[in-house]
Amino acid sequence: MGDTTRALLLLLLLMSTVLTQDFKVGVVDEWPATARALEHAAKAALAALNLTGIGEVEPAAVEPGEPLALPARICQQAKAGVTVVVGGAPAGDNAETARAARLAAEAAARAGVPLLLLQPAPLAASWEVLALYPHEDVVAQAGADLCQAKGWRRAVLLHEGSARSAALIAPDEEQLELQARRLPPKHDDALLRNTLLVLKKAGATNFIVWCGAECAVRVLDAAQRVGLLGARQSFVVLSLELHTQPLHTFSHGGANITGLMLFDPEADSVRDLTSAWREAEGGVLSEDALPPTAVLLAYDAVKIAARAHLDLRLARNETRAAPGDCDSGRGAFHADSLLNYLRAQEEWNGISGALSWEADGQRRVDRLQVVELQRGGLLAHAGVWTAVDGVAWERPAPADGPSPSPGLMVNRTFTVLIAMNDPYVMRRDSTDRLSGNDRYEECLLREEDLTLKKAIEICRAAVVSRIYSENVKNEMEPVFQDKHFAITDLTITAERESAVDFTTPFMNLGIGILFRKPKPPEPKVFAFMLPFSTGVWLLLGVAYLGTSLLLYAVGRLCPEEWQNPYPCIEEPVALENQFTLANALWFNLGAVLLQGSEIAPVAYGTRAVASVWWLFALVITSSYTANLATLLAQKTPVYIISNVYDLANNDKGILYGAKAGGSTFTFFEYSKEQSELYRKMYEEMSKQKMPESNEEGIKRVVEDDEKYAFLMESTTIEYTTERNCLVTKVLSQR
Incomplete structure (x- = not known):
C-alpha cells in the first residue's frame, strides 16, 4: 500500500508540474469590468478542479468599438503562451459582431490558439473557434414554441437589424401571424413611443421583443408609458440576459412578461458561482442579483479546457516548439489536439447545461429555462423548453386563499393628485350642494380608462405644476408622498423625468404669447378715402383730367358739336361749342358721381369718349362703394406686436x-x-x-x-x- 500511495503522489506531482509549465488561460473582453468578472469566473473554475496556484489566468480588456482590438489582444496573449483564449465579440449590431468574430477567429487560427466565444456570433467550420452562447436559430425555435404554448395566433415582433428573425419564429403564417416592426434608433425614445401607440390603436396585445437586454428594457419602459403593460398585454423577451436588468418598475401593471435563461439560478453550482461573483464585485450587489450569462460560460469554458488539458497531459517541450505567433503564422504546440478533443467529446457537463458542438463550432443547446416576471421585479421559474418537446410549464401551484384579481388595478382605491387648473380640473357649477369628488369636473381622468370600481380621492395641489428646479427630485417626493398617481397639465422635462415616471403626453403644445386685444381704431376725418390707396387716388385724378382734356379736344374738332346758339336766326354770325374745358370737367365729374349732366355729346367722337368714361366710372364707383361698406362695418385693429x-x-x-x-x-x-x-x-x-x-x-x-x-x-x-x-x-x- 505504501508503494501505491507514493506512486499516486508522484503522478499528481508530475501532472502538477505539467500544468505549472503549460496551462494558461487568456481572458479578453471590451469592458474592463466584464473582463474582471470573467477572470474571477476562470479562477473559480480552476479552484473547482483544485488547480488553484497551478493554472494561470491572464485578463485583458480591449478598446470598445474597435473590431481590430480583439484580434490584436488574442495575438498578444498567444505570444505570451496562453493555452486557450476565452472571451466575446464586441457588442454591436450583427454586422459589427460578425466582423469582430471573423477577425478574432482568423487571429486564433494564425496563432493556433483555441478561442472559446462567450457572445453570440456567426461562425464557420474552418475557424479555430467554439461558441458557448446559443445560436439565434435555437432562440428563435424557443420563441416559436413559447408562442405556441401561450396559444398566440397573432403577435408583433419588435426587432433590431434585419427581419430575418420573423421567418425563424413564424415560418408558417397559419399557426402564427407575425407583424414585424423594426425598432427605432436607441436614442429616439419619442419615435419608439409613437410606434407602440400605433400598435396599441391597432389592437395589438401580444409582443415578441428580440434585441439586447438593455434594448428590451427600453421597449418595456416605452410600453409602460403608452399603456401597453396592462393585464391584457403579454410580452416574450428573447434576450438571455434579461435577468441582468432592473425590472421592478414593470412588475405592477399586470402584463405577462416571459423570458428565457440558459442556466437554472436555483442549481447549487450556480448559487455558489453567483455568491463568488457578488463577493468579487465588492458586495455592492443585491442578494437577488444574477451574473451575466458570459460569467457562467467563462466558468464552463475554463473548466472543460483545463479538464481536456489534464486528460491529454499536454506539455510543451521548450526545445521542440514555441508559443503561437500571429506575425509568423506559427501555431502553439498541441493547440489543434486540444480543440479537436473538445469537439470530439459527446457531451461536457457544465453549469450552463450540456456542452457539445456542431461541425461549424456552434453549440448544441436543447434546453432553456422559461421565466416569468413576478411582482417586485424577480424572474421566477415557470417552465422548461427543450428542442424535442417544446415548452413544459412548471409554474408553482397557487397558495391557498382567494385568487388574485385578474387585473391589478381593479377593485382598488387610488389617491390621485390633481392640480386645480382650468380647463383640466375645475369646480363643478351646480345648484345642488356637492361634496367629495362630486365637487370637481375633470377632463384628464375617466374611471373607465383605469378600470376602477371605487371612488378616487382627488387632492388639490396646485404646487405640482410649479416644481422645476435643480433639486427637483427632493421637491417632488414630498408632494407625491402617499399618492398613487398625479394627473395634471405638467410639462414633461428631463429633470422631472429623473424624479418620477410619466405616461405618454395626452396633449402636445408649444409656447404662445397672450396679449391684450387691440381696441378698435377711432373714426378718421378722411376715412372715406380708405377704400383706395394713395396711388390709386392719384391715378384716378390723372385719368379724370386726361379724359376731360380729351373730351374737350374731340369736341372742338368735331363739326357736329358746333351749334347755332340762337335757333331763331337762320344765319348766325358765329357758332358755339358746348364742350368748353369747364363743361368737359363738369360732364366727367357728373358721370363719376352718378348724377348726370344737361350736356349731351352730339358727335360720334365725343359720344365714344363719353361711353368709355361712363364704363370706367361704373366700375370704379361700384368698387369704391363695396370697399367703403366693408371698412365701415369691420374696423381692423392695429396689432403692436405680431411675433x-x-x-x-x-x-x-x-x-x-x-x-x-x-x-x-x-x-x-x-x-x-x-x-x-x-x-x-x-x-x-x-x-x-x-x-x-x-x-x-x-x-x-x-x-x-x-x-x-x-x-x-x-x-x-x-x-x-x-x-x-x-x-x-x-x-x-x-
Whole structure:
C-alpha cells in the first residue's frame, strides 16, 4: 500500500508540474469590468478542479468599438503562451459582431490558439473557434414554441437589424401571424413611443421583443408609458440576459412578461458561482442579483479546457516548439489536439447545461429555462423548453386563499393628485350642494380608462405644476408622498423625468404669447378715402383730367358739336361749342358721381369718349362703394406686436414674463446659450417679478392695457381667449 500511495503522489506531482509549465488561460473582453468578472469566473473554475496556484489566468480588456482590438489582444496573449483564449465579440449590431468574430477567429487560427466565444456570433467550420452562447436559430425555435404554448395566433415582433428573425419564429403564417416592426434608433425614445401607440390603436396585445437586454428594457419602459403593460398585454423577451436588468418598475401593471435563461439560478453550482461573483464585485450587489450569462460560460469554458488539458497531459517541450505567433503564422504546440478533443467529446457537463458542438463550432443547446416576471421585479421559474418537446410549464401551484384579481388595478382605491387648473380640473357649477369628488369636473381622468370600481380621492395641489428646479427630485417626493398617481397639465422635462415616471403626453403644445386685444381704431376725418390707396387716388385724378382734356379736344374738332346758339336766326354770325374745358370737367365729374349732366355729346367722337368714361366710372364707383361698406362695418385693429421678435425688440415699453418656476420660464433659461433672442428675453424677464400663476399673468395682461405680454402654453391660451374677449393669442411657437 505504501508503494501505491507514493506512486499516486508522484503522478499528481508530475501532472502538477505539467500544468505549472503549460496551462494558461487568456481572458479578453471590451469592458474592463466584464473582463474582471470573467477572470474571477476562470479562477473559480480552476479552484473547482483544485488547480488553484497551478493554472494561470491572464485578463485583458480591449478598446470598445474597435473590431481590430480583439484580434490584436488574442495575438498578444498567444505570444505570451496562453493555452486557450476565452472571451466575446464586441457588442454591436450583427454586422459589427460578425466582423469582430471573423477577425478574432482568423487571429486564433494564425496563432493556433483555441478561442472559446462567450457572445453570440456567426461562425464557420474552418475557424479555430467554439461558441458557448446559443445560436439565434435555437432562440428563435424557443420563441416559436413559447408562442405556441401561450396559444398566440397573432403577435408583433419588435426587432433590431434585419427581419430575418420573423421567418425563424413564424415560418408558417397559419399557426402564427407575425407583424414585424423594426425598432427605432436607441436614442429616439419619442419615435419608439409613437410606434407602440400605433400598435396599441391597432389592437395589438401580444409582443415578441428580440434585441439586447438593455434594448428590451427600453421597449418595456416605452410600453409602460403608452399603456401597453396592462393585464391584457403579454410580452416574450428573447434576450438571455434579461435577468441582468432592473425590472421592478414593470412588475405592477399586470402584463405577462416571459423570458428565457440558459442556466437554472436555483442549481447549487450556480448559487455558489453567483455568491463568488457578488463577493468579487465588492458586495455592492443585491442578494437577488444574477451574473451575466458570459460569467457562467467563462466558468464552463475554463473548466472543460483545463479538464481536456489534464486528460491529454499536454506539455510543451521548450526545445521542440514555441508559443503561437500571429506575425509568423506559427501555431502553439498541441493547440489543434486540444480543440479537436473538445469537439470530439459527446457531451461536457457544465453549469450552463450540456456542452457539445456542431461541425461549424456552434453549440448544441436543447434546453432553456422559461421565466416569468413576478411582482417586485424577480424572474421566477415557470417552465422548461427543450428542442424535442417544446415548452413544459412548471409554474408553482397557487397558495391557498382567494385568487388574485385578474387585473391589478381593479377593485382598488387610488389617491390621485390633481392640480386645480382650468380647463383640466375645475369646480363643478351646480345648484345642488356637492361634496367629495362630486365637487370637481375633470377632463384628464375617466374611471373607465383605469378600470376602477371605487371612488378616487382627488387632492388639490396646485404646487405640482410649479416644481422645476435643480433639486427637483427632493421637491417632488414630498408632494407625491402617499399618492398613487398625479394627473395634471405638467410639462414633461428631463429633470422631472429623473424624479418620477410619466405616461405618454395626452396633449402636445408649444409656447404662445397672450396679449391684450387691440381696441378698435377711432373714426378718421378722411376715412372715406380708405377704400383706395394713395396711388390709386392719384391715378384716378390723372385719368379724370386726361379724359376731360380729351373730351374737350374731340369736341372742338368735331363739326357736329358746333351749334347755332340762337335757333331763331337762320344765319348766325358765329357758332358755339358746348364742350368748353369747364363743361368737359363738369360732364366727367357728373358721370363719376352718378348724377348726370344737361350736356349731351352730339358727335360720334365725343359720344365714344363719353361711353368709355361712363364704363370706367361704373366700375370704379361700384368698387369704391363695396370697399367703403366693408371698412365701415369691420374696423381692423392695429396689432403692436405680431411675433416673438417684435416682442423682444419692441420700443414701446411692453414688458413680458412667464409663470415663475414653470417650464416656460425655464425653457428660456436653458435656451439662452443656444439663441441670442432667447438670451435677451431671459435677461429681460429676470429683472422683473414673474407671476406666481397663470391667472395672475392673465390678470396683469388685462389690467396693463397693451403694456404686458404673458408667455404660456398655447392650448391654455386658446382656452383663455375663447372665454375672455379682452385678450388674444399672438403667437404659437416653440
